[in-house]
Amino acid sequence: MxxxxxxxxxxxxxxxxxxxxxxxxxxxxxxxxxxxxxxxxxxxxxxxxxxxxxxxxxxxxxxxxxxxxxxxxxxxxxxxxxxxxxxxxxxxxxxxxxxxxxxxxxxxxxxxxxxxxxxxxxxxxxxxxxxxxxxxxxxxxxxxxxxxxxxxxxxxxxxxxxxxxxxxxxxxxxxxxxxxxxVDDAPVALARAARLAGSAVLLGGAGARLVEFAVAYAKVREQFGRPIGSFQAIKHQLATAHSRNALARHAAVGAMYELAHRAASSYDTAVLAHLCALEAARESNRVSLQVHGGIGFTWEHDLQIWLNYGKSLELGYGTWRETAYAAGAPRSEGGTR
Incomplete structure (x- = not known):
């Protein structure tokens, strides 16, 4: 591919x-x-x-x-x-x-x-x-x-x-x-896969932007006379969020590719892409808020626009549990998602 x-x-x-x-x-x-x-x-x-x-x-x-x-x-x-x-x-x-x-x-x-x-x-x-x-x-x-x-x-x-x-x-x-x-003979199954794949792409765009905001802020916010982006703890968190977004993006590209080629595995690939996007969005939200500190929670700061946007996409197109259960995951499985 x-x-x-x-x-x-x-x-x-x-x-x-x-x-x-x-x-x-x-x-x-x-x-x-x-x-x-x-x-x-x-x-x-x-x-x-x-x-x-x-x-x-x-x-x-x-x-x-x-x-x-x-x-x-x-x-x-x-x-x-x-x-x-x-x-x-x-x-x-x-x-x-x-x-x-x-x-x-x-x-x-x-x-x-x-x-x-x-x-x-x-x-x-x-x-x-x-x-x-x-x-x-x-x-x-x-x-x-x-x-x-x-x-x-x-x-x-x-x-x-x-x-x-x-x-x-x-x-x-x-x-x-x-x-x-x-709508006679509408390709409903294909549309269900497209909904999950498309929402994964939207979530990926929002998550990547949150990381952009965090990186930019880490370069100008200073603590102890140094930009906070120079601290290893901040670097590691930003790297983790970036890597999860990169992985989720590859999954989303694969899902859209399979949709475009009407592959038999389109729905399974779309589910995987949506789950990866939710994981990446969650980490992007967490890291961006951590880097910004209290200012990220305020109504006046633009960060909250993307935080609310990502969460509303998750609730609108399927949480991790809802998506996994709909795809056949056992409901007895534990976890905190």
């Missing part, structure tokens, strides 16, 4: 990073906490201009016909920027479910609009109690068991639910009785 990225994928990463640094810095994220939608139209407009929503949409529906590995740099940069928009749901999971279905009418109805950035989608697995970005999605895909059902905005009522992360907008969704259209 070639885990390197092409020139085009590297250029895509650069474009995404420049966009998010311009339209979604931490100062803007804070401003959006107090807005009705919590989202900036500039973000989605910029993503659409780069072609992100079109990546996984087939060319016959106005898309680029790329694969999941092409979306890796997008999701990683979204995690690095703590971008709260439901990019994973709208740009990966929804196109995957719709494009892989047997319902040509639904494909014609939604795929061109999603590819152009004119419509947004979100996806809920098993429960409609905490659906990301349902308040501004044009279509909600609800997955229950092996069946997916599409609900248009007119059929959906989204009631906000509290979240520990003020950037993450979750809604309890109720649907009008008798509404909804089954």
């Amino acid at each position: 070639n885990t390197g990225f092409s020139i085009e994928q590297a250029e895509l990463r650069t474009s995404i990073r420049r966009l998010l640094e311009d339209v979604a810095p931490s100062s803007v994220l804070r401003q959006l906490w107090d807005t009705e939608t919590g989202r900036s139209p500039r973000v989605w407009k910029g993503l659409a201009e780069i072609g992100v929503p079109a990546l996984l949409v087939p060319p016959e529906y106005g898309g680029l016909g790329a694969d999941e590995l092409d979306l890796f740099p997008v999701l990683e940069e979204a995690g690095r920027a703590a971008l709260p928009d439901a990019v994973l749901e709208s740009c990966m999971l929804a196109p995957l479910l719709l494009a892989g279905s047997a319902d040509d009418d639904l494909k014609r109805r939604w795929l061109p609009a999603l590819a152009a950035g004119e419509a947004r989608a979100t996806v809920a697995f098993g429960s409609l109690r905490a659906v990301p970005d349902a308040h501004l999605s044009d279509v909600v895909l609800a997955v229950e068991g092996e069946q997916a059902v599409a609900y248009e905005r007119a059929d959906v009522t989204a009631r906000p639910v509290p979240s520990m992360d003020p950037s993450r907008r979750l809604s309890e969704v109720t649907v009008r009785a008798g509404s909804g259209r089954p």
